[in-house]
Amino acid sequence: xxxxxxxxxxxxxxxxxxxxxxxxxxxxxxxxxxxxxxxxxxxxxxxxxxxxxxxxxxxxxxxxxxxxxxxxxxxxxxxxxxxxxxxxxxxxxxxxxxxxxxxxxxxxxxxxxxxxxxxxxxxxxxxxxxxxxxxxxxxx
Numbered sequence: 774x775x776x777x778x779x780x781x782x783x784x785x786x787x788x789x790x791x792x793x794x795x796x797x798x799x800x801x802x803x804x805x806x807x808x809x810x811x812x813x814x815x816x817x818x819x820x821x822x823x824x825x826x827x828x829x830x831x832x833x834x835x836x837x838x839x840x841x842x843x844x845x846x847x848x849x850x851x852x853x854x855x856x857x858x859x860x861x862x863x864x865x866x867x868x869x870x871x872x873x874x875x876x877x878x879x880x881x882x883x884x885x886x887x888x889x890x891x892x893x894x895x896x897x898x899x900x901x902x903x904x905x906x907x908x909x910x911x912x913x
Contacts, residue, residue: 775909776792779904781904781905783819786819789816790816790819794820796909797894801875802877804889805817805882805898806881806898807900810900811905813898816898817880821843821850826842830850832880837862838850845875846876850877851877853881856885859887862885862888872890891912894912895910897909
């Protein structure tokens with residue numbers, strides 16, 4: 774299943790967040806892909822706010838993973854941009870996160886494509902003019 778959205782402002786991300794929440798009840802891994810500055814972290818911040826997360830949501834560029842508390846349980850936010858190899862994810866015990874049954878939001882999944890579970894949701898963000906074109910695909 775694929776669904777497309779377009780957004781030119783943060784306020785237009787609510788339908789995207791609503792749709793992601795419907796998928797998050799069945800899928801625990803949501804991948805966010807797009808060029809630098811496309812809005813991956815911005816969308817994750819809005820999605821976390823939609824989930825009722827009160828913590829400050831920021832990209833875990835140097836720590837690799839941040840944990841937030843939500844009404845649906847822990848939410849793990851990964852940023853894989855700076856990893857040099859998939860071994861770094863083994864070192865932090867990524868399996869404990871990915872297979873915990875809790876929601877994992879992963880920026881830059883292409884940096885670790887060899888260990889991403891085949892069952893996931895892919896969110897691809899493309900910039901076109903002043904618009905963000907967001908394509909969400911449920912990979913089963």
